[in-house]
Each structure stands twice: as structure tokens, then as C-alpha cells.
Amino acid sequence: MMLEALLFVMVIVVGTGGEMCLARAMKQTGELERLRPSAAIKLLGRALRVKWIWIGVAMMASAFFSLLLLLSFEALSFVVPVSALNYLVGGLGSMFFLGEHVSWQRWIGIGLVCIGVTMVVIAK
Amino acid sequence: MDTRLRLKTYVLIAVMIVANPVGTLLIAKGMKHIGDVKFWPLPALLEVFGRAFGTLTIWAGIACLITFIAANMLALSMADYSYVQPAAALGYGVTAVLAVFVLGESVSPLRWAGIAVICLGVSFVRNTHPRTTEGRR
Numbered sequence: 083m084m085l086e087a088l089l090f091v092m093v094i095v096v097g098t099g100g101e102m103c104l105a106r107a108m109k110q111t112g113e114l115e116r117l118r119p120s121a122a123i124k125l126l127g128r129a130l131r132v133k134w135i136w137i138g139v140a141m142m143a144s145a146f147f148s149l150l151l152l153l154s155f156e157a158l159s160f161v162v163p164v165s166a167l168n169y170l171v172g173g174l175g176s177m178f179f180l181g182e183h184v185s186w187q188r189w190i191g192i193g194l195v196c197i198g199v200t201m202v203v204i205a206k
Numbered sequence: 207m208d209t210r211l212r213l214k215t216y217v218l219i220a221v222m223i224v225a226n227p228v229g230t231l232l233i234a235k236g237m238k239h240i241g242d243v244k245f246w247p248l249p250a251l252l253e254v255f256g257r258a259f260g261t262l263t264i265w266a267g268i269a270c271l272i273t274f275i276a277a278n279m280l281a282l283s284m285a286d287y288s289y290v291q292p293a294a295a296l297g298y299g300v301t302a303v304l305a306v307f308v309l310g311e312s313v314s315p316l317r318w319a320g321i322a323v324i325c326l327g328v329s330f331v332r333n334t335h336p337r338t339t340e341g342r343r
Contacts (some may be wrong), residue, residue, distance in 0.1 A: 101278070101287070101291070102287060104275075104278070104279055104282060105282045105287040107279075108279050108280075108282040108283040109282070109283075109339065111283060112283065113283050113284040114214065114280045114283045114284055117214055117217060117218075122276070122280055125280065125283060126276060126279060126280070129279060129283075142275075146271075147255075149230075149233075150233065150237060150255075150258065151243070153230075153233060153234045153237045154237045154238075154240075154243040154254075155243065157311065158230065158231065158234040158301070158305055158309065158311070166295065166298065166324075168291075169291060169292055169295065172287065172288065172291045172292075173288055175287075176286065176287045176288035176291075177288075180286075180287055180288075180339070181339060182286045182287065182288050182338050182339055183338035183339075184288045184338075185334055185338075187330050187331070187333060187334050188288055188289070188292070188330070188331050188334050190327070190330045191292050191327040191328060191329075191330030191331035191334075192288075192292055192327065192331070193327070194323055194324070194326050194327025194330065195292055195295050195323075195324050195327040195328070197320075197323050197327075198295075198298075198320045198321065198322070198323035198324030198325075198326075198327060199320065199324065200320070201316055201317070201319055201320030201323060202298070202316075202317050202320035202321065202324075205314045205316035205317035205320060
């Protein structure tokens with residue numbers, strides 16, 4: 083039970099933190115101007131030179147291995163919804179770490195996503 | 207410019223909501239077929255990872271997740287994290303459908319209702335501007 087809780091924390095908190103590091107790196111890298119594979123590869127290549135990418139990748143890799151272990155003994159339809167609590171962590175991180183303006187509409191959206199996730203978990 | 211930004215963001219989010227559930231599903235299927243999983247001692251855990259990475263299904267899942275990450279990064283190059291992340295929650299609907307039709311898991315009416323609420327939440331987020339930070343065009 084303790085191990086399961088720890089793995090969920092790794093997936094939710096560390097995984098979301100890693101995604102926010104990626105977001106920070108992409109904001110520094112610049113915008114994808116055209117939806118073409120060559121432009122996408124070029125932009126991703128530029129992004130690899132930003133340190134936040136590597137911090138994010140390390141955090142996401144830790145979360146990924148935790149997800150692998152969780153999926154070995156828990157049902158996919160339980161693990162995926164619980165890990166969706168990262169939306170709350172993501173909303174807060176967007177404001178304080180990325181400096182985004184999270185409007186009331188977005189918070190309602192995030193809140194509904196969390197309620198939806200809770201319903202899915204209760205339904206287990 | 208606003209329409210173009212939205213269009214590009216929607217396309218990338220569409221890739222995300224398909225690639226992520228499919229990747230997770232493939233990894234789940236792969237992990238269920240590798241046999242007993244031991245967390246301790248460390249060599250036993252490493253042996254588990256060795257068996258996992260020797261499975262084709264796991265690698266297919268990883269390829270899907272890499273596609274998801276690339277689409278996610280590209281979307282984040284032009285849209286807010288607090289926009290992209292909730293919008294990608296539409297993937298839960300795809301996950302439920304895959305769980306029913308591929309894994310044979312049962313999905314109760316309450317769970318479907320939860321997924322509907324998630325979709326409603328995503329629609330709220332969709333109505334906001336994708337980018338609120340500097341460089342907004």
C-alpha cells in the first residue's frame with residue numbers, strides 16, 4: 083500500500099513537474115511556425131539545447147518507470163484516472179512556475195476534470 | 207493568426223489524445239505478459255526491466271509515447287501548459303474505449319459519466335485563448 087502510494091506520487095507530482103520543465107523549455111525555444119515534419123524536427127532539435135528539457139526528461143523518466151511498475155499490478159482503467167490528479171498540480175504550476183494567466187474558465191475546466199476523475203475512480 | 211494558432215494546437219492535441227492512450231495500453235498489455243514482478247532485491251527489479259524491454263509490445267508502446275511527447279512539446283511551443291494539459295484529457299475517453307474493446311475490461315455507467323464530466327471540463331478550457339503569456343499573437 084505504501085509502495086503504491088509512493089509510486090502514485092512519483093507519477094503525479096514528479097511527472098507533472100517534468101512536463102512543466104518541458105513547457106518552460108519550449109517557451110524559450112520559440113513557436114512552431116508551420117505544421118511540417120521538417121519544421122517540427124528542427125524546432126525539437128533546438129529545444130534539446132535548453133537545460134530545462136533535460137531536467138524535465140529526467141523527472142518524466144522517473145515518473146515513467148513508476149508508471150511501468152504500477153501497471154504491472156493495477157488495472158489500466160484505475161491507474162490512468164488517478165494519475166489525472168496532475169491537472170490540479172499542473173494548474174498551480176502554470177501560475178507560479180510558468181507565469182501563465184489561469185482564468186476562472188480554465189479553473190472551472192480543471193475542476194470539472196478533477197471531479198470527472200474522482201467519479202471514474204469511485205466507479206472502480 | 208488566432209485561427210491559425212488554434213488550428214495548429216488542435217491538430218497537435220488530436221495526435222496527443224490518440225498516441226498517449228494507445229501507448230499506455232500497449233505497455234499495460236506488455237507488462238501483463240512478462241510474468242512475476244519482484245521489487246526487491248535490486249537485481250530482481252533490473253531483471254523485470256530487462257524482460258520488459260525485451261518485449262515488442264512494450265517498444266511499440268514506447269514509440270507511441272515518444273510521439274505523444276513530441277506532439278506535446280510542439281503544442282507547448284505555442285500554447286499554454288494550462289491549456290494543452292486539460293485539453294489532452296480527452297484521451298480518457300479514448301482510454302475507456304480501448305479498455306473495453308481491447309483489454310476486455312468493463313466500464314460502468316458511473317465511469318462513463320465521469321468521462322463525460324472530463325469532456326465538459328475540456329470544453330471550458332477550449333473556450334479560453336490558447337496563449338496568455340508574452341509573445342501572444
